[in-house]
Amino acid sequence: MKRLPLSVIGGFLGAGKTTFINRLLTANHGMRLVVLVNDFGAINIDASLLQSKREDTIEMTNGCVCCTMSGDLFFTIGDILDRTERPDHLIIEASGIADPAKIATVALAEQELRYAGILTIVDGLNFPIQISDTAISDQLKSQVKCADFVAVSKTSPDQENVKQALTRLSVSAWTSADDIAILQSLLFANAILKPPKSEHTGSHPEYVHWSYAAPTAMTQSDILQRFEVIPNGILRLKALIPCDANHAWEIHLVGRHKTIEKCTAPHKFGIVVLGHDASISEIEIKNWWLHS
Amino acid sequence: MSTTTVFTAKKIITMDRSVPEATHVAVRDGRVLAVGGPDCAAHWGEFETDNSLRDTIIMPGFVEGHAHLMAGGMWKYPYVGFHDRIDPEGREWKGVATAEAMIQRLKSTQTTSDGIIFVWGFDPIFLSSERLSRTHLDQVSCERPIAVLYSNFHVMCVNSAALKIAGYTDATSANGVVKDANGQPTGELQEMAAMFPVLRRMQIDFRALSQNRYALENYAKVAQRAGVTTITDLYSMLEDEDLDLMFAVTGQKTYPLRIVAALGAGAAPKTVADRALALAHKSTQKLRLGAVKIMTDGSIQGMTARVRWPGYLDGHANGLWNTSPAEILALTHEMQRRNIQMHIHVNGDEAAEVALEALADAACAHPWPESRHVLQHCQMMDRALFHKAAKLGVVCNLFMNHIWYFGDKHATVTVGPDRAARMNALRTALDEGVSCAIHSDAPVTPLAPLFTAGCAVNRKTMSGKTLGKNERISVAEALELITIGAARSLHLDAEIGSISPGKRADFAVLGEDPYFVAIEELSKIPVLGTVFSGRTHLL
Structure with a gap:
């Protein structure tokens, strides 16, 4: 059976995790998501999208399901893996103080899961103050440091004190938590061969996007060699590369984590890469893939 | 009309300051009707006398203010902790202090119906020999998956067969899958994320x-x-x-x-x-x-x-x-x-x-x-x-x-x-x-x-x-x-x-008087059973 991609949403109390999850559940991504949250309190689904609501599960007309976590998280993940029909993607909301990496590790350990990133949401209004609170600063720092993607809520990501706080944690790329289109691309990479459309301005000045529809056949060692010379600044990559007559390689790069697996050949091959324009340009990505 | 039973004891330690000691307690409708001597129930009509506890010391049933239901559930699996422990049926499980003793214990452990061995309670802090690894557990079996859950519930050690069912190899990159100097998994798995793939395939669910x-x-x-x-x-x-x-x-x-x-x-x-x-x-x-x-x-x-x-x-x-x-x-x-x-x-x-x-x-x-x-x-x-x-x-x-x-x-x-x-x-x-x-x-x-x-x-x-x-x-x-x-x-x-009039008739039934044993011997006082709401439950 196909691996189930798992992403973890981290961030401190009040950072905006639930707001983001609300948006994700109702966004037009065509994915059947299962989202595990701590609390339904703030999950607010428009009635027209609501199919059923029970004490611990909300089912939506778009095929997404939102459940509260009960008992042990990991065994709940086991239940989802054991379903006869697996969802397209599993999203877990980490609790406010939790280390998202402790949850996401299961995607590297469990063969039926695929690591699909940690997105940490940083509270744009309060983070600079919170991070100086010695009682919690270490844990807040780990939430940001383990993240593959960082999003800033409630304010412009360019606000000086947020920028300083993140830079001090060696985070060089982040986005606005309102930019649901780019965040979806980072988590799902489902827009293969189709550049993400912003809901705001129609372009993403802070992101570079490169895609290529006709990759040539490669062996596993070709792929590994290519990744040895990968330039810095690539946040997300998804590729379907021809392997032999009946097979393809499905490759995912999420932050620092890479998975390569053989699958049956799809109708369409291709590669899509997202990076941050502060660290990489489209031409650098192109040169890496086509000419390295 | 409800019956009244008067229990006779060698001594009743009531923990009620007004009547700290007694020899008889009268019980009606699951509650303490009266406490005192043989005639304590005299005002309350007919009563039966129960002499089954006459040689015991009775105290109020003990109250444990912090425990977890898992203390009952864990006994589904064999215990391999350092300290001797008594299971719910009264069998004493001897403590395991070395890796060698662990191997012997596992060898004598019955495999469950699905062919796995899962044991609990191990505490490496007390281990006098080298660190437990798959090499030890492989001496028990190379075919059947074996998992030893540590007493802290955060770590376990598994054998090669268990590593195999989870697909753990030198290529595994997950934190918590501990590797040796050659990059091979040692069998030690730290934290749930690393333990879960093995537990899942052994069909062990902590919720259950x-x-x-x-x-x-x-x-x-x-x-x-x-x-x-x-x-x-x-x-x-x-x-x-x-x-x-x-x-x-x-x-x-x-x-x-x-x-x-x-x-x-x-x-x-x-x-x-x-x-x-x-x-x-x-x-x-x-x-x-x-x-x-x-x-x-x-x-x-x-x-x-x-x-x-x-x-x-x-x-x-x-x-x-x-x-x-x-x-x-x-x-x-x-x-x-x-x-x-x-x-x-x-x-x-x-x-x-x-x-x-x-x-x-x-x-x-x-x-x-x-x-x-x-x-x-x-x-x-x-x-x-x-x-x-x-x-x-x-x-x-x-x-x-x-x-x-x-x-x-x-x-x-x-x-x-x-x-x-x-x-x-x-x-x-x-x-x-x-x-x-x-x-x-x-x-x-x-x-x-x-x-x-x-x-x-x-x-x-x-x-x-x-x-x-x-x-x-x-x-x-x-x-x-x-x-x-x-x-x-x-x-x-x-x-x-x-043990006071009006309260539930819940008692601990003891073999010796806590006030008359040496203080070092308090923990060794035999517990003979309990009385719950007037009903006797001797061991």
């Missing part, structure tokens, strides 16, 4: 260790062997289907245990409070609901407790919050406002300080004089913190068994001899006027209130040292803490905790 009939029935058996008639399950999910089973099992006439289950506060304050209040209405005589449990920090031996300056002995980083101080404050306000009792886990002194400040703040905002919230563990609280708890009417339930089980390690490894000497500072707490209880946190340490009382009286460590002699208390005080003290922490002192 608490929520099933087997766990509930064994919990009662474990309690009966310890003289316990009221116990807690402190952090329960209490889903509707769990409740159906809990009501069905505890509702049986012969089920000899009252369970106080606290809802785990794992959601937003309002959600937790709504659920707790809904649960409170469902309480029965033997399943008490309505309180909540809040986690704050981790454990001291795991160096995950939040401790104040000067921190851990070796400069280890401060511990972790499981609930942040801001969330603790929000939770305490909401629970206090809605009159919901809280049990708050605090191991380190920083966690205790944060919790007390939150409780003080909530108490100012929403006055509730009889709130009686409970700090659980309280291991590093000093006089100032106990004083504050006393002023706030906050009960402290101290983790007394730690002195014996981990005291040596605390003195040498975690916090050093000076702070170890004041760990679980019971004398100080009582002198400050704190309402106290003492506990085992079973299955972390075995359920045995007389052992826990012995720890409070002797403060001896495993190596025989006395840790903090000035914090010792008297036998009478210790007995009070495992009866009326613990009952008070659960808001049940009007119903249980002493």
Whole structure:
């Protein structure tokens, strides 16, 4: 059976995790998501999208399901893996103080899961103050440091004190938590061969996007060699590369984590890469893939 | 008309100051009708005499204020811990001290029907030989998956067959899959994310260790062997289907245990409070609901407790919050406002300080004089913190068994001899006027209130040292803490905790008098069984 991609949403109390999850559940991504949250309190689904609501599960007309976590998280993940029909993607909301990496590790350990990133949401209004609170600063720092993607809520990501706080944690790329289109691309990479459309301005000045529809056949060692010379600044990559007559390689790069697996050949091959324009340009990505 | 039974005993220690000792107790409708001599029931009409306990010492049924239902469920699997332990059927499991002894124990362990071996309770801190690895476990079997779960539930060691079913190899990149110098997995798996793929394929589900009939029935058996008639399950999910089973099992006439289950506060304050209040209405005589449990920090031996300056002995980083101080404050306000009792886990002194400040703040905002919230563990609280708890009417339930089980390690490894000497500072707490209880946190340490009382009286460590002699208390005080003290922490002192007219007829039946054994022998007093609501349950 196909691996189930798992992403973890981290961030401190009040950072905006639930707001983001609300948006994700109702966004037009065509994915059947299962989202595990701590609390339904703030999950607010428009009635027209609501199919059923029970004490611990909300089912939506778009095929997404939102459940509260009960008992042990990991065994709940086991239940989802054991379903006869697996969802397209599993999203877990980490609790406010939790280390998202402790949850996401299961995607590297469990063969039926695929690591699909940690997105940490940083509270744009309060983070600079919170991070100086010695009682919690270490844990807040780990939430940001383990993240593959960082999003800033409630304010412009360019606000000086947020920028300083993140830079001090060696985070060089982040986005606005309102930019649901780019965040979806980072988590799902489902827009293969189709550049993400912003809901705001129609372009993403802070992101570079490169895609290529006709990759040539490669062996596993070709792929590994290519990744040895990968330039810095690539946040997300998804590729379907021809392997032999009946097979393809499905490759995912999420932050620092890479998975390569053989699958049956799809109708369409291709590669899509997202990076941050502060660290990489489209031409650098192109040169890496086509000419390295 | 209801029948009256008069039990005769060698001695009844009532824990009721007005009539501290008696020889007879009259029981009607499951409650204590009268206490005193042979004629204590004379005013109450006809009665039958029950002489089955005449050679025993009767005390109020012991109350365990901090334990977990898993203490019943774990016995589905063989025990391989360092200390000898008695299972619910009364069989003694000898402790395992070396890797060699572990191999021998596993070789004699029966494989479950699906061909796996799963054992629990191992503690590497006491292992005198080299670190346990798959090489040891492969000597037992290379074909059948074997997993040894450590007593902290955070780590396990598995054999090569178990690594194989999870697909763990040198290529595995997950944290927690420990590798040797050659990059091969050693078999040690740290934390749930790394343990889960093996557990899943061995069809071991931790949720099922608490929520099933087997766990509930064994919990009662474990309690009966310890003289316990009221116990807690402190952090329960209490889903509707769990409740159906809990009501069905505890509702049986012969089920000899009252369970106080606290809802785990794992959601937003309002959600937790709504659920707790809904649960409170469902309480029965033997399943008490309505309180909540809040986690704050981790454990001291795991160096995950939040401790104040000067921190851990070796400069280890401060511990972790499981609930942040801001969330603790929000939770305490909401629970206090809605009159919901809280049990708050605090191991380190920083966690205790944060919790007390939150409780003080909530108490100012929403006055509730009889709130009686409970700090659980309280291991590093000093006089100032106990004083504050006393002023706030906050009960402290101290983790007394730690002195014996981990005291040596605390003195040498975690916090050093000076702070170890004041760990679980019971004398100080009582002198400050704190309402106290003492506990085992079973299955972390075995359920045995007389052992826990012995720890409070002797403060001896495993190596025989006395840790903090000035914090010792008297036998009478210790007995009070495992009866009326613990009952008070659960808001049940009007119903249980002493043998007094009107209270439930719940008794611990003992073979010897705690006041007449050497204090070092308190924990060795034989428990012969219990009486629950007037019904005798001898072993």
